Amino acid sequence: PASAAAAADPAAGAAVKAADRAHVFHSWSAQGLIDPPAIAGAEGSYFWDYDGNRYLDFSSQLVNTNIGHQHPKVVAAIQEQAAKLCTLAPGFAVDVRSEAARLIAERTPGDLDKIFFTNGGAEAVENAVRMARLHTGRPKVLSAYRSYHGATAAAINLTGDPRRWPSDTASAGVVHFWGPFRYRSPFHAENEAQECERALAHLEQTIAFEGPQTIAAIILETVPGTAGIMVPPAGYLAGVREICDRHGIVFILDEVMAGFGRTGRWFAAEHFGVTPDLLTFAKGVNSGYVPLGGVAISAEIAATFDQRPYPGGLTYSGHPLACASAVATINAMAEERIVENADRIGETVIGPALREIAGRHPSVGEVRGMGVFWAVELVKDQETREPLVPYNASGAANAPMGEFAAACKRAGLWPFVNMNRTHVVPPCTVTEAEAKEGLAALDDALTAADAHTTGA
Ligand code: PMP
Numbered sequence: 001p002a003s004a005a006a007a008a009d010p011a012a013g014a015a016v017k018a019a020d021r022a023h024v025f026h027s028w029s030a031q032g033l034i035d036p037p038a039i040a041g042a043e044g045s046y047f048w049d050y051d052g053n054r055y056l057d058f059s060s061q062l063v064n065t066n067i068g069h070q071h072p073k074v075v076a077a078i079q080e081q082a083a084k085l086c087t088l089a090p091g092f093a094v095d096v097r098s099e100a101a102r103l104i105a106e107r108t109p110g111d112l113d114k115i116f117f118t119n120g121g122a123e124a125v126e127n128a129v130r131m132a133r134l135h136t137g138r139p140k141v142l143s144a145y146r147s148y149h150g151a152t153a154a155a156i157n158l159t160g161d162p163r164r165w166p167s168d169t170a171s172a173g174v175v176h177f178w179g180p181f182r183y184r185s186p187f188h189a190e191n192e193a194q195e196c197e198r199a200l201a202h203l204e205q206t207i208a209f210e211g212p213q214t215i216a217a218i219i220l221e222t223v224p225g226t227a228g229i230m231v232p233p234a235g236y237l238a239g240v241r242e243i244c245d246r247h248g249i250v251f252i253l254d255e256v257m258a259g260f261g262r263t264g265r266w267f268a269a270e271h272f273g274v275t276p277d278l279l280t281f282a283k284g285v286n287s288g289y290v291p292l293g294g295v296a297i298s299a300e301i302a303a304t305f306d307q308r309p310y311p312g313g314l315t316y317s318g319h320p321l322a323c324a325s326a327v328a329t330i331n332a333m334a335e336e337r338i339v340e341n342a343d344r345i346g347e348t349v350i351g352p353a354l355r356e357i358a359g360r361h362p363s364v365g366e367v368r369g370m371g372v373f374w375a376v377e378l379v380k381d382q383e384t385r386e387p388l389v390p391y392n393a394s395g396a397a398n399a400p401m402g403e404f405a406a407a408c409k410r411a412g413l414w415p416f417v418n419m420n421r422t423h424v425v426p427p428c429t430v431t432e433a434e435a436k437e438g439l440a441a442l443d444d445a446l447t448a449a450d451a452h453t454t455g456a
Pocket of ligand 1: 150225254256283293
């Protein structure tokens with residue numbers, strides 16, 4: 001884009017960095033060991049720094065900007081709403097809030113027709129769990145080890161990601177189990193059908209030993225994202241749905257990352273023909289232009305709170321600026337067929353290219369995904385599948401992934417790297433040419449990873 005050619009201004013960048021270093025306390029980081037790049041602007045699939053380096057965004061800013069950076073219709077909607085009405089407490093009916101809820105409910109599967117708004121994913125998960133506990137009168141919640149559900153009190157307990165460990169002092173009724181993931185299966189399955197069957201049997205057994213009458217909810221990411229973009233085998237989610245029904249357990253699907261076009265559908269649940277009782281969303285609902293998340297609620301659970309109050313709320317629930325940006329985002333995604341674009345680019349460009357790349361690089365153990373939601377898993381040895389870096393490795397132990405990321409950045413590609421994987425998660429608006437440009441840079445950068453493998 002033209003604005004990407006904006007003149008470099010290293011002095012301004014240095015000032016931004018100095019103030020950041022002095023006063024900003026960053027997420028998930030040892031404050032003294034980081035050097036956050038100073039970013040000057042962004043447009044479409046690109047962002048750029050003050051030194052004149054432009055990056056193709058294969059991260060979508062934590063898998064968030066599904067509609068790309070600075071979509072003009074969304075920017076205009078925020079500006080118009082700001083001029084009209086910036087804020088109003090949740091207790092009022094507001095045009096943009098009603099319209100956002102209607103547009104979301106229209107797209108969620110089944111009878112998930114009531115929307116509780118939050119400021120992001122973790123708050124959505126917190127409230128979904130609270131609804132499930134109040135609806136069932138039961139205390140426990142089951143979640144997968146390979147999962148990420150957020151970093152607030154209950155959400156971090158549900159999360160299986162090792163970032164849970166330092167905060168996991170009070171599990172508050174959370175029990176973890178293994179979901180299906182054939183590449184690193186604890187079930188030693190020989191095929192997808194067997195993986196599905198054994199994962200469901202394992203879940204049944206977990207429920208039996210925990211006591212079905214003590215379990216309020218099972219929460220799963222429809223396609224687990226942060227933990228490695230593991231598309232579940234056919235029948236798994238339908239099997240979980242059936243287990244939940246049989247035991248009176250609330251089924252929560254977390255679509256904070258997988259929702260709003262990421263998998264090539266409005267919601268990933270569509271791929272599997274499954275309707276949960278509660279569905280959490282955030283990120284793609286408005287591409288994070290203004291913080292927004294929420295819970296889509298089934299008719300049955302909504303009825304629980306029809307004549308008795310729901311004991312939960314947030315000052316910014318359904319914030320007008322956030323809702324205006326959601327309305328504009330959803331309408332633009334529909335008008336510009338952005339969900340269809342994500343599906344097509346995934347099927348015809350990213351998927352085939354990654355499979356071809358995997359065949360040439362000894363460091364690539366597996367590629368998997370759908371839509372614009374792909375993972376490339378790097379290994380030391382394709383036979384043993386030993387991860388390129390140990391589980392949860394950081395610092396020097398994770399140097400090979402750092403080298404890979406640095407090689408991407410030198411080539412103008414901003415990757416999403418987590419443990420021994422790189423995730424290919426560009427905006428849903430990514431063009432064929434952009435996807436190819438990024439995949440070529442990724443292909444070259446994998447040579448840095450190959451040097452650490454037995455096949456090199
Ligand atoms: N659930 C899932 C599936 C997520 O991917 C995330 C964020 N990556 C969250 C919940 C938490 O969302 P937030 O960071 O907005 O609280």
